[in-house]
Amino acid sequence: xxxxxxxxxxxxxxxxxxxxxxxxxxxxxxxxxxxxxxxxxxxxxxxxxxxxxxxxxxxxxxxxxxxxxxxxxxxxxxxxxxxxxxxxxxxxxxxxxxxxxxxxxxxxxxxxxxxxxxxxxxxxxxxxxxxxxxxxxxxxxxxxxxxxxxxxxxxxxxxxxxxxxxxxxxxxxxxxxxxxxxxxxxxxxxxxxxxxxxxxxxxxxxxxxxxxxxxxxxxxxxxxxxxxxxxxxxxxxxxxxxxxxxxxxxxxxxxxxxxxxxxxxxxxxxxxxxxxxxxxxxxxxxxxxxxxxxxxxxxxxxxxxxxxxxxxxxxxxxxxxxxxxxxxxxxxxxxxxxxxxxxxxxxxxxxxxxxxxxxxxxxxxxxxxxxxxxxxxxxxxxxxxxxxxxxxxxxxxxxxxxxxxxxxxxxxxxxxxxxxxxxxxxxxxxxxxxxxxxxxxxxxxxxxxxxxxxxxxxxxxxxxxxxxxxxxxxxxxxxxxxxxxxxxxxxxxxxxxxxxxxxxxxxxxxxxxxxxxxxxxxxxxxxxxx
Amino acid sequence: xxxxxxxxxxxxxxxxxxxxxxxxxxxxxxxxxxxxxxxxxxxxxxxxxxxxxxxxxxxxxxxxxxxxxxxxxxxxxxxxxxxxxxxxxxxxxxxxxxxxxxxxxxxxxxxxxxxx
Numbered sequence: 001x002x003x004x005x006x007x008x009x010x011x012x013x014x015x016x017x018x019x020x021x022x023x024x025x026x027x028x029x030x031x032x033x034x035x036x037x038x039x040x041x042x043x044x045x046x047x048x049x050x051x052x053x054x055x056x057x058x059x060x061x062x063x064x065x066x067x068x069x070x071x072x073x074x075x076x077x078x079x080x081x082x083x084x085x086x087x088x089x090x091x092x093x094x095x096x097x098x099x100x101x102x103x104x105x106x107x108x109x110x111x112x113x114x115x116x117x118x119x120x121x122x123x124x125x126x127x128x129x130x131x132x133x134x135x136x137x138x139x140x141x142x143x144x145x146x147x148x149x150x151x152x153x154x155x156x157x158x159x160x161x162x163x164x165x166x167x168x169x170x171x172x173x174x175x176x177x178x179x180x181x182x183x184x185x186x187x188x189x190x191x192x193x194x195x196x197x198x199x200x201x202x203x204x205x206x207x208x209x210x211x212x213x214x215x216x217x218x219x220x221x222x223x224x225x226x227x228x229x230x231x232x233x234x235x236x237x238x239x240x241x242x243x244x245x246x247x248x249x250x251x252x253x254x255x256x257x258x259x260x261x262x263x264x265x266x267x268x269x270x271x272x273x274x275x276x277x278x279x280x281x282x283x284x285x286x287x288x289x290x291x292x293x294x295x296x297x298x299x300x301x302x303x304x305x306x307x308x309x310x311x312x313x314x315x316x317x318x319x320x321x322x323x324x325x326x327x328x329x330x331x332x333x334x335x336x337x338x339x340x341x342x343x344x345x346x347x348x349x350x351x352x353x354x355x356x357x358x359x360x361x362x363x364x365x366x367x368x369x370x371x372x373x374x375x376x377x378x379x380x381x382x383x384x385x386x387x388x389x390x391x392x393x394x395x396x397x398x399x400x401x402x403x404x405x406x407x408x409x410x411x412x413x414x415x416x417x418x419x420x421x422x423x424x425x426x427x428x429x430x431x432x433x434x435x436x437x438x439x440x441x442x443x444x445x446x447x448x449x450x451x452x453x454x455x456x457x458x459x460x461x462x463x464x465x466x467x468x469x470x471x472x473x474x475x476x477x478x479x480x481x482x483x484x485x486x487x488x489x490x491x492x493x494x495x496x497x498x499x500x501x502x503x504x505x506x507x508x509x510x511x512x513x514x515x516x517x518x519x520x521x522x523x524x525x526x527x528x529x530x
Numbered sequence: 531x532x533x534x535x536x537x538x539x540x541x542x543x544x545x546x547x548x549x550x551x552x553x554x555x556x557x558x559x560x561x562x563x564x565x566x567x568x569x570x571x572x573x574x575x576x577x578x579x580x581x582x583x584x585x586x587x588x589x590x591x592x593x594x595x596x597x598x599x600x601x602x603x604x605x606x607x608x609x610x611x612x613x614x615x616x617x618x619x620x621x622x623x624x625x626x627x628x629x630x631x632x633x634x635x636x637x638x639x640x641x642x643x644x645x646x
Contacts, residue, residue: 004626005551006633008532009597017532019550020633022626286533286573295617295639296570306570314572 129324131162133195135238137178137229138205141246141301142169144308153303154203156312157320166193174214175207175225182232194237194331201323202238203316204229204276208245211260212252218264226268227275227350228523234277234510237331239323242268243280243316247290249300262290273349274507280319288315336520337361344523345488348379348435349508351523352490362492362520372444372462373498374517377505379437382430383486385411390438390485391492392416393463403463405440405449406482413438415449415459422461426451437504453503492520531573531619532636538643540611546591547622547633548600561588561624563603568617568637575635576619584609586620613640 005021136142136154144152144167152167159165168190185191194200207226210216230240244265247258269281283289287310294300296307303311338360345354353360380390385407392404404416407430414425428451430436441448442463450456493509494517509519537543549557564582569575586603593599603620618640622633 002553002556003551004553004556004631005549006600006622006624006631007548007550007597008534008633008636009546009548009600010534013546013595013597015550015597016534016636017634020631021551022629022631286531291533304570306572310572 127325128159129163129199129321130160132199132201132324133164133166133193134159134201134203134320134324135166135190135193136169136203136205137182137190138169138203139173139209140169140171141208141303142203142205143167143171144169144303145171151305151308153205153308153312153316154320156309157317158313159317159321163324164195166190168193169205172209172213173206174210175221175229176210178204178206179225179229179232182229182236190233190238191236196237196330197328199324199326199328200238201320202233202236202240203320204233204240204242207264208248208261211245211257211264212248215256216260218260218262219267221260222264222267223350226264227273228521230275230277231350231508231510231521231523232333234329235331235333237329239277239326239329240275241278241280241319241323242276244268244282246282246288246297246303247294249294249297253301272507274510275350277510278319278323280315282311282315285315334362334518334520347488347490347522348381349491350521352379352381352488353522354488355486360489371496371517372442373496374442375439375495375497375499376442376493377437377439377495377499378492379435379490380485381435381488381490382407382432383488384432385430387482388485389482390489391440403440403442403447404482405438406485413449413451415440415447415457417447417459417461418464422447422459424449424457424459426455426457428452428455439499439502441498441500443498448498448500450500453501456500490522492518492522494518531568531575532634533573534636534638536639536641537610539613539615539640540607540643540646542607543605543610543638545603545605545620545636545638546596546600547603548591548593548598550598554599556626557624558627559625561601561622563588563620563622565605565609565618565620568619570617573637575621583613583618588622610640615640615642 003021003023005019007019008016010016134154134157136152138152142152142154144150144155152169155165155167157165168188181188182190190202204226207218207221210221210225211218226242230242233240245261247261265281265283268276269279269283271279284291286292287295288303288307296304296310298304340355342353342360343355344351346352376391378391382388387407387409389404389406392406393402402418406414406416408414408423408425410425411429412425413428413430413436414423416423426449428436437452439448439450439453441450445462446458446460447463448456448458491505491508493505496515496517508521509516513519534545563586565584565586566576566580566582569577569580586605589602589604591597591600591602601622603622616639617637619635619637621635624631
């Protein structure tokens with residue numbers, strides 16, 4: 001037999017697509033006798049059957065690649081694919097009328113198969129969610145009301161009735177408005193649509209109105225509205241999804257807008273701050289992506305019905321399905337109180353808190369006295385190197401600190417355990433305007449502090465217990481002889497276990513992170529979750 | 531389905547398909563290709579129920595800078611002049627011995643011409 005391949009070519013002989021290859025059988029007498037034992041050598045003889053009744057026999061027939069087909073399309077022998085060769089899908093052979101004989105994929109290899117597949121009728125069928133709740137927030141492109149019926153892409157995914165679909169798209173809505181609606185909750189938010197005990201998916205489609213109508217930059221749309229939206233949705237118990245912005249050709253859209261759209265899409269797809277559980281990247285799609293121009297969009301902006309269907313069924317559904325198949329996530333949002341209204345500045349990732357008055361009070365979960373070892377971490381950016389407290393645990397309010405992490409009189413990061421029982425400074429000097437990642441580790445018989453995953457110091461004094469206390473940041477007022485922290489704090493994390501020496505995080509963390517007890521991004525409106 | 535590009539109404543469209551593996555001499559008879567409207571908004575080939583518009587001219591093409599030896603599939607200028615604006619698709623059928631083989635469908639978009 002031989003290989004025959006066809007391929008389309010463009011101008012100048014540039015190959016297009018992939019080569020379409022077929023195996024061409026040898027007509028008669030091609031390989032007989034000893035040479036016919038393996039498939040490559042056997043070929044097809046006569047009317048599509050393999051000679052000598054036994055088709056392929058001997059050692060060569062044990063793995064499926066070598067199993068021959070004889071008679072009317074069936075695989076000979078009682079166990080067509082057995083042994084180690086049959087544990088992966090590629091080796092499963094088809095027998096009879098399109099079905100796979102015997103347990104086609106068994107053993108260790110069957111536990112993977114993307115963990116989702118089932119074999120039916122000879123093909124692998126991905127598992128499809130039968131229950132769950134998918135909510136979309138977006139603009140007119142999400143709403144789908146400008147052309148054809150009032151159905152958006154999310155309503156055209158074709159799930160069975162056990163999956164609830166809610167489209168909360170509103171024409172002309174900006175990403176900023178969508179974010180504010182999520183913060184406000186109620187009928188316009190998505191809180192009311194949350195179904196406890198099920199997998200909930202929140203899908204975000206928006207940003208083009210911010211760029212096109214308000215000349216907002218792509219970076220601002222992503223960092224100030226969309227990324228915080230994704231994290232807040234996740235904290236509220238949703239799996240968060242966003243899709244890239246489609247190109248536009250309408251009169252409102254300028255070259256500058258297009259540049260910002262592409263910048264936005266690049267940030268969204270990179271997902272460097274962990275804003276979304278999943279991002280639907282449509283940029284390279286041949287039918288709806290950037291290369292398709294504005295095909296199937298009558299006003300050069302809004303997808304028509306067929307394009308809505310294409311996006312929903314072919315592109316959005318697999319992304320939503322993957323999230324719906326995950327375990328239900330609970331609402332973990334928490335309330336954090338301030339001495340005065342907080343102000344925000346650029347954080348390590350997204351936004352951070354620049355000031356909250358004399359204290360920022362969190363729930364006690366991050367410093368649970370019953371849990372040891374326990375690690376708490378936070379990004380800090382000092383505004384001065386004078387002595388100041390950064391975070392600590394103390395009675396509520398105004399009691400003595402069980403511990404305090406801050407900057408001492410010589411400008412070094414240090415820790416104060418049990419109201420002065422042990423005071424240990426690191427060798428690291430605080431630098432104005434420079435982010436440092438502080439890690440404070442509480443063990444049963446000792447305490448450790450490190451900066452940027454290194455420079456660790458320790459004391460044999462353990463943080464005391466007792467009393468109902470909450471952790472505070474930017475605290476320790478004059479009553480304790482230490483000034484309030486004057487810089488920016490961002491990305492607080494509380495972990496089970498001793499995380500000595502772990503590298504600094506590269507983005508915000510999502511609620512399903514292993515061993516993570518609580519995380520407070522300290523972004524505008526999204527203060528944290530337990 | 532491969533996207534071959536945009537062409538203007540009234541323009542001759544020549545699509546080249548080459549044999550990049552195997553023996554072109556094994557192909558018996560002259561291959562055939564027909565044109566159908568492409569399904570809007572999707573990269574999937576046209577449905578079977580969509581009638582073909584007409585058969586395309588298929589001519590042998592020797593190996594040259596346009597690619598390996600194969601065939602040129604041509605939509606004539608008169609044919610494109612008579613088509614509505616939009617997307618169209620074709621594929622390619624040839625016979626090797628007792629088997630019939632088809633290449634992947636290719637799609638192109640027909641746009642209005644500036645110069646008639």
